[in-house]
Amino acid sequence: xxxxxxxxxWTAFRYMLERRWYDQWKEYVETGxxxxxxxxxxxxxxxxxxxxxxxxxxxxxxENEDFVLIPAEAWHKLLAWYDMxxxxxxxxxxxxDLPSTVKVEVYPVEIFLCLHxxxxxILTEQFSRADAIHTIQKTMRKLFEVPESAETRLWMKSSDTxxxxxxxxxxxxLDSCLSSGMVSLFFLVVIMEMRNADGTWxxxxxxxxxxxxxxxxxxxxxxxxxxxxxxxxxxxxxSALQCxxxxxxLTEYFLRNAYLEELNFTNPLGxxxxxxxxxADVIKQMWSGRxxxxxxxxxxxxxxxxxxxxxGYQQHDSxxxxxxxxxxxxxxxxRVKNKEYIELxxxxxxxxxxxxxxxxxxxxxxxxxxxxxxxxxxxKSTLVCPECSKVSVTFDPFCYLSxxxxxxxxxxxxxxxxxxxxxAKPVQHRLIVPKAGKVxxxxxxxxxxxxxxxxxxVVADVFNHRFYKIYQADESLSLHLCVRAExxxxxxxxxxxxxxxxxxxxxxxxxxxxxxxxxxxxLVSVPRSQCSHEALYQVFLQQLYKTNGVNDGNGHxxxxxxxxxxxxxxxxxxxxxxxxxxxxxSDTDDEEDDSDKPGTSKREVDGQGEGSESEVNxxxxxxxxVDSTVVNSSSTKDCRNEDGxxxxxxxxxxxxxxxxxxxxxxxxxYYNENEAEKYVKHPSMEIPHQQTRVDLQQCIELFTTVExxxxxxxxxxxxCKKHQLATKKLDLWSLPEVLIIHLKRFSYTKYSREKLDxxxxxxxxxSGEPPSRYDxxxxxxxxxxxxxxxxxxxxxNKDNGQWYYFDDSKVTYAREEHIVTNAAYxxxxxxxxxxxxxxxxxxxxxxxxxxxxxSGVASPNNREDGATSCVNMETD
Numbered sequence: 001x002x003x004x005x006x007x008x009x010w011t012a013f014r015y016m017l018e019r020r021w022y023d024q025w026k027e028y029v030e031t032g033x034x035x036x037x038x039x040x041x042x043x044x045x046x047x048x049x050x051x052x053x054x055x056x057x058x059x060x061x062x063e064n065e066d067f068v069l070i071p072a073e074a075w076h077k078l079l080a081w082y083d084m085x086x087x088x089x090x091x092x093x094x095x096x097d098l099p100s101t102v103k104v105e106v107y108p109v110e111i112f113l114c115l116h117x118x119x120x121x122i123l124t125e126q127f128s129r130a131d132a133i134h135t136i137q138k139t140m141r142k143l144f145e146v147p148e149s150a151e152t153r154l155w156m157k158s159s160d161t162x163x164x165x166x167x168x169x170x171x172x173x174l175d176s177c178l179s180s181g182m183v184s185l186f187f188l189v190v191i192m193e194m195r196n197a198d199g200t201w202x203x204x205x206x207x208x209x210x211x212x213x214x215x216x217x218x219x220x221x222x223x224x225x226x227x228x229x230x231x232x233x234x235x236x237x238x239s240a241l242q243c244x245x246x247x248x249x250l251t252e253y254f255l256r257n258a259y260l261e262e263l264n265f266t267n268p269l270g271x272x273x274x275x276x277x278x279x280a281d282v283i284k285q286m287w288s289g290r291x292x293x294x295x296x297x298x299x300x301x302x303x304x305x306x307x308x309x310x311x312g313y314q315q316h317d318s319x320x321x322x323x324x325x326x327x328x329x330x331x332x333x334x335r336v337k338n339k340e341y342i343e344l345x346x347x348x349x350x351x352x353x354x355x356x357x358x359x360x361x362x363x364x365x366x367x368x369x370x371x372x373x374x375x376x377x378x379x380k381s382t383l384v385c386p387e388c389s390k391v392s393v394t395f396d397p398f399c400y401l402s403x404x405x406x407x408x409x410x411x412x413x414x415x416x417x418x419x420x421x422x423x424a425k426p427v428q429h430r431l432i433v434p435k436a437g438k439v440x441x442x443x444x445x446x447x448x449x450x451x452x453x454x455x456x457x458v459v460a461d462v463f464n465h466r467f468y469k470i471y472q473a474d475e476s477l478s479l480h481l482c483v484r485a486e487x488x489x490x491x492x493x494x495x496x497x498x499x500x501x502x503x504x505x506x507x508x509x510x511x512x513x514x515x516x517x518x519x520x521x522x523l524v525s526v527p528r529s530q531c532s533h534e535a536l537y538q539v540f541l542q543q544l545y546k547t548n549g550v551n552d553g554n555g556h557x558x559x560x561x562x563x564x565x566x567x568x569x570x571x572x573x574x575x576x577x578x579x580x581x582x583x584x585x586s587d588t589d590d591e592e593d594d595s596d597k598p599g600t601s602k603r604e605v606d607g608q609g610e611g612s613e614s615e616v617n618x619x620x621x622x623x624x625x626v627d628s629t630v631v632n633s634s635s636t637k638d639c640r641n642e643d644g645x646x647x648x649x650x651x652x653x654x655x656x657x658x659x660x661x662x663x664x665x666x667x668x669x670y671y672n673e674n675e676a677e678k679y680v681k682h683p684s685m686e687i688p689h690q691q692t693r694v695d696l697q698q699c700i701e702l703f704t705t706v707e708x709x710x711x712x713x714x715x716x717x718x719x720c721k722k723h724q725l726a727t728k729k730l731d732l733w734s735l736p737e738v739l740i741i742h743l744k745r746f747s748y749t750k751y752s753r754e755k756l757d758x759x760x761x762x763x764x765x766x767s768g769e770p771p772s773r774y775d776x777x778x779x780x781x782x783x784x785x786x787x788x789x790x791x792x793x794x795x796x797n798k799d800n801g802q803w804y805y806f807d808d809s810k811v812t813y814a815r816e817e818h819i820v821t822n823a824a825y826x827x828x829x830x831x832x833x834x835x836x837x838x839x840x841x842x843x844x845x846x847x848x849x850x851x852x853x854x855s856g857v858a859s860p861n862n863r864e865d866g867a868t869s870c871v872n873m874e875t876d
Contacts, residue, residue, distance in 0.1 A: 014104045015075035016067045016091035018045045043084040094128040116193035129174035133166050140192045150194045157189040168265040199285030224797050226286040227293035227809035232313035239791035240322040242806040243778035243828050246795035253370045254280045262333045270331035271306045278302040293809040318780045318791050319742050330371035339366045347393040359395035374738050375399050380731040390719040400740035403699040405756050411435045420525045426679040440473040465517035467494050495522040496659045696762040737834050741827040759822045774829035781823035794819050801838035
């Protein structure tokens with residue numbers, strides 16, 4: 001025990017004694033004569049000091065020559081026996097654990113201290129390399145009379161003027177300097193700054209949405225009623241932040257600075273405390289009551305730094321951001337510094353209560369944070385082997401519930417039916433088809449209302465004035481246009497419209513004009529026995545006059561067209577009409593590589609072909625404006641009918657198409673765009689679409705329904721010793737203080753991808769048995785579809801109990817009766833027994849009060865969904 005005590009003293013402190021006094025004391029002790037002239041008198045270290053005013057230690061003192069080091073126990077004995085000269089300080093020195101040795105620190109680090117608000121007033125103090133940054137912080141508070149209630153942070157400034165945050169106040173001075181890459185500790189400045197009343201820091205005051213700082217500082221509003229500026233497609237982040245900001249236990253944890261003592265800087269799964277600090281800064285600004293709107297730029301940068309999927313300014317999912325943030329905050333604030341390995345045990349028939357308590361204890365042994373305290377609950381998971389009936393029961397923690405929406409097996413589709421009859425306008429139909437159906441199912445449904453056999457229909461997807469894809473009957477449903485075709489003896493040609501530029505293309509080896517697509521493409525059905533040039537010419541001409549708004553004033557006319565086929569050139573001329581027909585048959589994918597213009601032939605790409613520009617000029621001077629194009633010889637063949645007339649026979653499996661090039665002046669004169677856009681609405685379009693409604697309870701029941709594991713995710717049965725497609729059932733065993741429910745509106749299956757706009761009727765206040773009674777406190781909304789949209793949020797202020805609608809930087813009052821919409825995506829509930837009553841009165845005239853935005857401009861417009869200002873529903 002005595003040896004352990006001595007070791008402890010040695011590893012803690014040593015004291016310096018001036019060598020001459022020590023030698024005299026030693027001689028006095030060895031003589032044993034108390035009356036000896038060698039009596040040392042009071043302890044005197046005068047020779048070790050530079051002067052007797054500052055008692056600053058002399059430089060370059062050498063151990064055992066200028067001084068000796070004695071243990072603390074010996075020092076206290078000597079001090080009791082001999083006392084010390086008045087006013088002389090004891091020279092206590094720490095034993096520090098350096099990277100390669102343990103050494104007594106004779107010369108402490110001299111650090112210059114100052115406040116950020118007064119950089120001229122610099123004080124000097126000495127600290128050991130083993131002192132924690134917290135010691136410096138405490139010393140500075142005392143020296144500069146900083147109130148304990150003030151939140152502070154420290155910066156370290158070295159001689160090269162660079163600054164670095166001293167984030168971990170529990171780290172030693174030495175470790176802080178080494179981690180920052182500092183070589184010398186002999187010129188170190190520590191700056192203390194205090195958080196402003198508006199939640200910002202003096203060193204990084206964010207841009208605020210006001211013209212004047214004075215105006216911003218003079219604003220006094222309801223804490224928490226603060227917008228968040230959209231930095232560019234960041235509405236998803238703003239929506240999630242507003243919901244968390246209005247989660248009372250989490251926000252109050254940050255506002256009372258409880259997080260400062262729990263920041264975990266060493267957790268390998270965490271973000272060095274930076275996510276927690278960045279989130280705290282946003283919350284403190286939002287709840288200062290001094291901002292109309294806050295710019296969360298630093299927070300966005302931190303999120304992108306630690307989660308690369310959120311880098312840049314693309315639209316993301318608010319639930320994905322929330323999931324990352326909850327996990328990041330948990331790991332940054334995890335009170336468990338060293339996670340122990342825990343071997344999980346099977347239930348083995350033990351009572352559920354016992355197994356559940358064991359699972360929760362194991363979870364808390366590795367995960368202990370405010371996030372676990374607030375948001376974590378337990379699932380009961382039951383697996384049953386289909387072969388041996390082995391039952392496995394486990395209890396697993398969860399942070400939020402992702403519940404499915406009851407999905408109908410049918411879907412409503414809107415399609416256009418285009419008849420081959422050129423006199424008939426396209427007809428828009430609303431059909432009910434199987435959700436996992438095929439193209440043939442849609443054709444069957446359409447056949448019932450058009451009396452056209454499904455086998456005579458061609459289905460196509462139209463995009464950017466062209467047929468993006470022609471579908472086969474056995475393909476899954478994903479289409480925009482339905483076109484009727486004739487029987488198997490018919491050839492179906494795609495007909496594109498292109499406008500030709502006035503100017504020839506520069507920088508190419510040919511002299512062609514550039515073209516761009518316009519109008520609606522057509523599918524034209526032609527009998528294979530009548531594919532002569534003359535017959536095709538008449539068919540196309542008829543289609544143009546009847547369906548595409550082409551009009552020469554008399555209802556008829558001619559097309560200047562040129563067919564180049566096997567060296568033979570046929571012209572149809574009319575001096576007033578300048579648009580030409582180009583026959584092409586090639587694979588669309590190959591064509592994409594050569595040109596972005598459908599109908600582009602090999603000649604137009606290579607600058608070569610059978611019909612040259614000189615041939616056109618020799619035939620007719622008026623045809624200088626007409627492009628010449630050849631039929632792809634690999635896919636066509638010159639055939640003869642019995643009467644000797646020429647026909648075009650197509651043998652390629654690729655979809656053949658025809659491109660009609662228009663002179664810009666002729667297009668403007670003869671093409672009626674309004675007429676070409678007209679279509680007829682079928683009576684089915686007039687039937688109101690019934691909005692599907694379900695209860696939240698149905699979603700939760702669906703979540704807890706027994707299901708069979710998929711083949712990609714089997715369960716290993718310990719009895720059968722092999723993987724099995726077991727049945728699985730999830731139950732809610734214990735619920736957290738704040739329950740987050742994620743409504744899975746985005747459905748991704750092997751058959752379809754869609755967003756479900758089902759209205760989920762969720763309660764504002766539940767009436768279950770304690771402790772499962774919850775009140776709604778926030779909702780994250782998503783408007784739009786799969787590819788785009790806009791996020792907003794509703795939230796109830798914890799201080800005054802008023803509901804607000806948050807739309808980025810705009811904040812408006814809201815009413816409870818308008819919160820339930822088909823846009824609800826994330827629901828935040830708090831247990832009723834944990835909710836404290838509002839400390840402030842509810843605004844008297846909340847329904848008619850004016851909104852405020854970042855600019856401070858009020859708007860009296862009332863919204864139908866409960867907010868008092870119009871909502872911009874445009875995509876970010």
